[in-house]
Amino acid sequence: MRQSTHCLTAILIASLTACSQEQADTPNTVAIASKTDAASGFSTPSPKPTDSRPSPLPLAPDPVLTEANPSDNNVAARQQDLGEDDLESELQEKADKKSKKDKSDKDHSAKREVRPQLPPMSAGEKKALFEKRAKNEADLQAAARKTIHSENKAERLEAVQDLTPDDAGDLKLLLEALNIDADAEIRAEIAGKLSFGEYPSAVPGLIKALDDPRTEVVLAAIESLSWYDGAEKNSITQALSHLQAHQSTSVRDAAQTTLDSLDTDID
Numbered sequence: 001m002r003q004s005t006h007c008l009t010a011i012l013i014a015s016l017t018a019c020s021q022e023q024a025d026t027p028n029t030v031a032i033a034s035k036t037d038a039a040s041g042f043s044t045p046s047p048k049p050t051d052s053r054p055s056p057l058p059l060a061p062d063p064v065l066t067e068a069n070p071s072d073n074n075v076a077a078r079q080q081d082l083g084e085d086d087l088e089s090e091l092q093e094k095a096d097k098k099s100k101k102d103k104s105d106k107d108h109s110a111k112r113e114v115r116p117q118l119p120p121m122s123a124g125e126k127k128a129l130f131e132k133r134a135k136n137e138a139d140l141q142a143a144a145r146k147t148i149h150s151e152n153k154a155e156r157l158e159a160v161q162d163l164t165p166d167d168a169g170d171l172k173l174l175l176e177a178l179n180i181d182a183d184a185e186i187r188a189e190i191a192g193k194l195s196f197g198e199y200p201s202a203v204p205g206l207i208k209a210l211d212d213p214r215t216e217v218v219l220a221a222i223e224s225l226s227w228y229d230g231a232e233k234n235s236i237t238q239a240l241s242h243l244q245a246h247q248s249t250s251v252r253d254a255a256q257t258t259l260d261s262l263d264t265d266i267d
Helices: 002-022 026-040 063-068 075-081 084-111 123-147 153-162 168-180 184-193 200-209 215-225 233-245 249-262
Strands: none
Touching: 123 153, 123 168, 153 168, 153 184, 168 184, 168 200, 184 200, 184 215, 200 215, 200 233, 215 233, 215 249, 233 249
């Protein structure tokens, strides 16, 4: 009984001591109360710490973002929602886009600049230019007449391209090469050059080329003959009719197509 009285007395003394020190030192009060609860067998939860940091101030509208998006009426709220890193990244991206657009507009404007035009040529200058070109063509034709029978294939092919059938001498050289040149590519080039129905005197040479052993030469001759429908039509149709028995299917088809285009009955 005496021992229980001592315990109660000790608890009362501790409680009075805690009350007297509560106003002077709050942390000590919490500690004493915890010790008292421990002595009495009860547990009291510790108070939660309070956050003493000041509240963040709202960000002011950024002038760069406002300029980039003049239609955005809630710039301040958008900046407050974005983090500092995200906002910096977005501003950098907008700045890059604006820089690229400015560069593109500048390049486009440069392309649209009117280039200075050359001054008009006088009559004398035009005549001099015409004579120079004519001289060059004459020089080319003169050189081609010498190389049409060259041993070099490239030189002969270039000569065929430079010679003109409008000139009687050149036409004669071309018809000779059509019959005697050893290269089928050159013979086919000549046969194709004598088309468009402009050189009636070339028809006998083209008809003779229908007997060429190379298919490409025969086809080129048929194509050129298809353009002639004047007085030479009968001789052309007779020559083409013999190709109906040609060993090449492409030759037979081309001959028949030309005969149909000439619209001539074959007896």
